[in-house]
Amino acid sequence: MDTERGLMRRVARGDQAAFTDLAQRYVPKLLAVAGRLLGSRADAEDAVQRALMQSYAGAAGYDARWAVSTWLYRILTNICVDELRRRATRNAHDDGSVARALSAASSNHRPPAAYLDLHRAFARVPREARILMALRYVDGLSYGELARIRGISINTVKSQLARGKALLRDELGKRGA
Amino acid sequence: MGKSDHLDLLLTDYFRPDPAAPRLAHRLAATAGESAAALERLEQRLGIEATPEGICLVRTGRVDKPATAAARRLIERAREEIHEYFHGRRAFFQVPVDLRAVPDFQRRVLQAAGHIPFGEGRPYAWVASRIGHARAVRAVGTALGRNPVPLILPCHRVWRSDGGLGGYIFGAAVKNRLAALERTTPVLEGCTTTRIVCRVGCMHSRRMRPENRVVFASVEDARSVGYRPCTLCHPAA
Numbered sequence: 539m540d541t542e543r544g545l546m547r548r549v550a551r552g553d554q555a556a557f558t559d560l561a562q563r564y565v566p567k568l569l570a571v572a573g574r575l576l577g578s579r580a581d582a583e584d585a586v587q588r589a590l591m592q593s594y595a596g597a598a599g600y601d602a603r604w605a606v607s608t609w610l611y612r613i614l615t616n617i618c619v620d621e622l623r624r625r626a627t628r629n630a631h632d633d634g635s636v637a638r639a640l641s642a643a644s645s646n647h648r649p650p651a652a653y654l655d656l657h658r659a660f661a662r663v664p665r666e667a668r669i670l671m672a673l674r675y676v677d678g679l680s681y682g683e684l685a686r687i688r689g690i691s692i693n694t695v696k697s698q699l700a701r702g703k704a705l706l707r708d709e710l711g712k713r714g715a
Numbered sequence: 716m717g718k719s720d721h722l723d724l725l726l727t728d729y730f731r732p733d734p735a736a737p738r739l740a741h742r743l744a745a746t747a748g749e750s751a752a753a754l755e756r757l758e759q760r761l762g763i764e765a766t767p768e769g770i771c772l773v774r775t776g777r778v779d780k781p782a783t784a785a786a787r788r789l790i791e792r793a794r795e796e797i798h799e800y801f802h803g804r805r806a807f808f809q810v811p812v813d814l815r816a817v818p819d820f821q822r823r824v825l826q827a828a829g830h831i832p833f834g835e836g837r838p839y840a841w842v843a844s845r846i847g848h849a850r851a852v853r854a855v856g857t858a859l860g861r862n863p864v865p866l867i868l869p870c871h872r873v874w875r876s877d878g879g880l881g882g883y884i885f886g887a888a889v890k891n892r893l894a895a896l897e898r899t900t901p902v903l904e905g906c907t908t909t910r911i912v913c914r915v916g917c918m919h920s921r922r923m924r925p926e927n928r929v930v931f932a933s934v935e936d937a938r939s940v941g942y943r944p945c946t947l948c949h950p951a952a
Contacts, residue, residue, distance in 0.1 A: 566732035574730055588899060599925055616930035620901040623932035627832050651731050660729075665932050675723075675730035688883050689907030689929040690940045698940065703722060710722075 542606035550597040557597075560606070561590050568614050570676045574617045574660070575669060585621060589614040604686075607677065611687045612667030615669055622665055669703030670695060726922050753892055754801045756878045757885055761797065769811035775885065796916070797866055803900040806915030807948075808867045817863060820846075824858040831872040834897040838876040860884065866893075877909040901930040903950055905942045912937040917948035 542563075548556035568589060574581035592613050600609060660668065673679050673687060684695045688710070726843035762778030764771055767785035770793050772778060781787040785838045789946045792810045799805035814822045819845060821902050827845040831837045859870040865884050871893045875881045904920050905912040915918035920928075931937040934950050 554839060570730055570732035596925065601926060604926070612929070616901060616928070619930045619932050623902060624834055624898070625836060625932075626932060655731055656725060664936070664939065666936050671726065672730060675726040676732060689910075689927070690834065694940050706726075709721060
């Protein structure tokens with residue numbers, strides 16, 4: 539089996555089969571991250587599709603000092619974060635749509651009943667912490683890798699994750715979980 | 716992951732990838748070919764006129780030659796900004812516009828349209844009520860249709876209330892493509908080496924290497940993880 543860096547070198551030479559191979563390794567994880575960040579399955583698929591297109595188009599600029607996963611997650615989170623920004627401005631313009639967006643999100647991407655409380659609590663965690671938590675728990679990424687993906691220091695990663703978890707505990711505690 | 720507690724286990728389970736994820740990889744080939752060819756064709760056909768104070772006309776086809784060196788420099792700058800905008804590397808225009816020859820009502824309409832955020836759309840009625848003429852929806856449509864500086868002043872962000880495109884000086888297909896372009900262009904980017912967050916298109920952001928770019932959803936978010944706003948482009952707080 540090819541190493542991921544080897545695959546990336548082939549992708550950079552325009553090898554479509556290598557790209558498909560790489561995409562198949564990562565699509566489930568990328569979808570899980572995007573799905574939990576964006577709420578709806580359709581939006582997550584759109585984000586992943588754009589991330590894959592960008593990574594294919596930018597493969598020649600891939601620097602082998604990066605882990606392929608770090609590089610792919612950076613591209614995906616950049617896309618998801620911009621989508622979250624757009625929603626925030628849309629909601630600020632359209633009063634009362636937050637509730638509608640939340641209900642639409644949960645109907646599109648309904649979590650198992652057992653996770654409904656967690657799903658709601660997670661939506662209250664600040665964005666940057668939410669992004670780090672999604673990456674951390676989908677793929678078990680290290681603090682160093684998370685720091686590189688978001689371009690922040692390792693200490694900031696630790697404090698954001700701790701803050702996110704503390705908020706989740708609080709929220710879940712309130713709901714009696 | 717170090718020592719795990721109950722919440723860690725819960726979260727790991729919550730985030731578990733769906734093994735039956737669809738085969739997106741195979742769908743890629745079909746869409747990857749869809750490029751910005753239409754916008755490139757438009758870019759080549761654009762004619763721009765300027766006064767020493769700012770850009771005063773953007774149209775397809777032949778236009779008058781700039782009368783002064785200052786006007787020529789502004790036209791070059793506008794071309795560069797439009798090129799970056801069409802390639803997803805600019806989320807705002809900095810080149811000045813000169814609307815002195817535009818009637819007062821139309822100028823107010825255009826300025827109101829200029830307040831619609833990048834990547835968003837607003838109905839004609841929104842513009843009408845913003846300038847204090849809520850019933851003048853049709854007049855707003857006419858004023859936008861005669862926008863002398865399309866692209867730079869974003870009349871393409873004004874749509875019909877029923878979600879329909881409405882007209883556009885460069886045609887509905889271009890209007891649609893601009894909406895799609897703005898949906899996929901990030902607005903706020905931080906540089907991982909300088910820890911500065913900029914509006915996309917700022918001089919500073921143009922110098923960032925691709926691998927140093929991280930997108931943020933708000934300046935507040937960027938601050939929360941140790942970034943500071945750029946003092947050149949002043950991204951909104």
